[in-house]
Amino acid sequence: MQEPRQQDALARALALGVLSDAALGDRLVVRARHGDGAQDALGTLTARTTDTVTIETRRGSREVRLADVVAAKPVPPPPPPRPRRP
Structure with missing residues (x-):
């Protein structure tokens, strides 16, 4: 069984791979350290630099x-809006 730190390092490496392979316009969810916890960003990749997305x-x-990324993965497009009720 892998140590928790090894698992974290593997998850982070996979996340950075997802982010480097993603094309602008792809829909992703990115989890990053924020204070004492983590925060998710779900949406469209619009820019990438050597240090940020x-x-x-x-x-x-x-x-x-x-440097703050913990996990990332591609996600499908959002569902179509529901019709309004009369």
Whole structure:
């Protein structure tokens, strides 16, 4: 069985691989350390630098430092809006 730190390092390496392979416009969820916990950014990858990725979420643009990334994965498109009830 792997040690928790090895598992964390593997998850982080996989996440950074996902982020480097993703194309601009791909929909992703990125979990990054934030204070004493973690925070998710779910949305479209709109920019990438050597140090950050930018995710356009429903609440606006979020720049995430790669040094803070814990996990990342591609996600399917959002479901279509539900029709309004009469």
